[in-house]
Amino acid sequence: MNIKNKLQEINNTIPAHVTLVAVSKTKPNEAILEAYNAGQRIFGENKIQEMTQKWETLPKDIQWHMIGHVQRNKVKYMAPFVSLIHGVDSFKLLKEINKQAEKHDRKIDCLLQIHIAVEDTKFGLNEEELIALLTSDEFKELEHISITGLMGMATFTSDKNQIQKEFKKLNAIFKAVKINNPTINTLSMGMSGDYVTAIEEGSTMVRIGSSIFGARNYH
Numbered sequence: 001m002n003i004k005n006k007l008q009e010i011n012n013t014i015p016a017h018v019t020l021v022a023v024s025k026t027k028p029n030e031a032i033l034e035a036y037n038a039g040q041r042i043f044g045e046n047k048i049q050e051m052t053q054k055w056e057t058l059p060k061d062i063q064w065h066m067i068g069h070v071q072r073n074k075v076k077y078m079a080p081f082v083s084l085i086h087g088v089d090s091f092k093l094l095k096e097i098n099k100q101a102e103k104h105d106r107k108i109d110c111l112l113q114i115h116i117a118v119e120d121t122k123f124g125l126n127e128e129e130l131i132a133l134l135t136s137d138e139f140k141e142l143e144h145i146s147i148t149g150l151m152g153m154a155t156f157t158s159d160k161n162q163i164q165k166e167f168k169k170l171n172a173i174f175k176a177v178k179i180n181n182p183t184i185n186t187l188s189m190g191m192s193g194d195y196v197t198a199i200e201e202g203s204t205m206v207r208i209g210s211s212i213f214g215a216r217n218y219h
């Protein structure tokens with residue numbers, strides 16, 4: 001099945017309040033254009049250099065989301081154009097994003113990544129660190145970033161109950177921090193394998209790659 005049909009199939013299964021990020025990492029411009037021509041405008045990448053090259057060559061009304069782990073020394077390359085950074089998990093990184101955004105006279109939207117999986121290899125803040133960050137004075141001084149939500153990745157497992165439990169936990173944290181942080185309204189959770197569960201558990205943004213573009217080839 002082609003990209004257009006797969007995209008349509010997914011759009012038919014996700015409710016209108018859920019935003020679809022088409023994860024195009026490792027995929028060529030032709031594949032992205034196929035999705036673009038079918039109406040998709042939001043694409044997710046996990047490498048800053050790759051995303052920047054694609055931004056330079058592809059239509060300018062594409063909104064580029066950085067969904068991968070961000071190295072501070074590379075923030076400058078995406079600062080002119082990135083539309084949302086999903087994986088922010090430290091104040092130091094936030095401060096660098098703020099600094100680079102200021103240079104471009106922009107305010108960059110960011111999601112704070114929360115650690116919900118049992119694997120300790122996944123990045124992210126725990127709930128205490130999240131609250132500490134959001135209530136700190138130094139955070140309030142950052143005028144060129146806006147925290148618009150939270151992001152999380154569930155454990156890589158076929159155990160649906162485990163995944164459901166982790167998404168429930170993230171949604172509970174999301175609801176709790178929303179109360180005192182009016183800009184927080186996005187909950188980015190769910191990928192090809194678990195997005196249906198994620199939406200059931202309150203996701204408002206899903207990041208889907210292989211179900212649209214097919215399996216990825218890593219060389």
Ligand SMILES: *Cc1c(COP(=O)(O)O)cnc(C)c1O
Pocket residue numbers: 023025046067068153190191192193207208209210211
């Ligand atoms: C690659 C990736 C996705 C998409 O994964 P699929 O299983 O291909 O849908 C989603 N989120 C993040 C953070 C990723 O790195």
